Amino acid sequence: MSAETVTIGEAARRTGVSAKMIRWYEATGLLPPAARSEAGYRHYDEADLHTLRFVRRARDLGFSVEAIAGLLALWRDRARPSAGVKAIAQEQIVDLRRRIAEMEDMARTLERLAESCCGDDRPECPILDDLAAKDRAPAPPRRSPASAALATHAAHQRDKRGR
């Protein structure tokens, strides 16, 4: 029975979640404390691996660890109404769409600027001219830091590594 369990390194290999992150998820309470051998080694059974794959998949979809905690709770509660899950997913979609739109704005502005810059040996450069333009609104007022809106953050982190 316990022959069916694996160490953290093997679990990492099988689920795509690094050993480092598995420990961190446990430390921060996303996952319950793993079973330990007498020597203190963590051991994972098939159900644990299943959970890890669930987490991994959710991360790939850009959910924050906080959101995943909610999804996990719902997953474990077999009687939950599917509406709760759908609501979390839709928040995530809205957040993704909002950030996509912002980045689209940036990209389009930059493309417009880059098009108008000949990009040769001469110093004239509309891109720098734009950046240096004086008639800029000074400080767009920031809205409240709202509790949501942190989802999908991790995806960006991973973006930076994985490219």
Add this chain to the structure above:
Amino acid sequence: MSAETVTIGEAARRTGVSAKMIRWYEATGLLPPAARSEAGYRHYDEADLHTLRFVRRARDLGFSVEAIAGLLALWRDRARPSAGVKAIAQEQIVDLRRRIAEMEDMARTLERLAESCCGDDRPECPILDDLAAKDRAPAPPRRSPASAALATHAAHQRDKRGR
């Protein structure tokens, strides 16, 4: 002459860069040390404010501080070839486009899942079913952490605050 200079708080108000960040940009070398009054207060003249607005605008376009350092150097070098600036901008565009595409993928997948979830009181939930699916590729190999690709990070940070 020095009547034309302002303190850091006023500079922050006028440029939209927080006092905190102005100090940080100085500490990390993005900006040269500011002039100081006898009491140690930083003072900024119009040229400094212009530079700060330049930085602000570049941040708004998603450039990383590292990239902005490059842009600033080119901006100060009046004989620079515009090609250098264009290259930086295009790297940024590519990076933005890549990340937009990734988020689009996430959003589309989630939309598809959300559509198939009735979102009522019943427990059946295709979203959770997908997250829990077993036949997932375990570990997509991560590519090298390449030096570029960090641009636009700040924009996400600001995303989280400003909404």
Add this chain to the structure above:
DNA sequence: CTTGACCTTACCATGATGGGAAGCCCCATC
């Protein structure tokens, strides 16, 4: 001369991840 608004530096937190050190454990090979 007091008060309050501003400035200074210094430290801590964020979120999800990786890197590394110091030390223990397990297994296989000699």
Add this chain to the structure above:
DNA sequence: GATGGGGCTTCCCATCATGGTAAGGTCAAG
């Protein structure tokens, strides 16, 4: 049965750009 190498443990540090807070100095208006 010792030894070596690889895997495991915990703990600390770095990232990137930003905000918060605390302890203390400064300035200007009342």
